[in-house]
Amino acid sequence: MAKKQVYGEQVLAARASQRKMVKVIISKKSAKGRVVFQESTMEQDQAKDFIARQKS
Numbered sequence: 659m660a661k662k663q664v665y666g667e668q669v670l671a672a673r674a675s676q677r678k679m680v681k682v683i684i685s686k687k688s689a690k691g692r693v694v695f696q697e698s699t700m701e702q703d704q705a706k707d708f709i710a711r712q713k714s
Contacts, residue, residue, distance in 0.1 A: 678702040684712045 682705055684696045700708060 680705050682708060684709070 678701065679699055680702050682698045682700065684698070686694050686696065688694045696712075698708065
């Protein structure tokens with residue numbers, strides 16, 4: 659029978675607790691007709707909400 663790997667479980671728990679960050683780049687058209695890019699770094703869980711708010 660295989661033994662439980664304590665070290666492996668500790669590593670997986672540490673990875674799960676780390677924050678996963680993403681960089682989101684949004685393009686918008688300015689009043690002068692130029693394209694402006696806005697960069698934001700945030701947690702992965704919040705990215706979809708942020709993009710949805712920027713589109714509206």
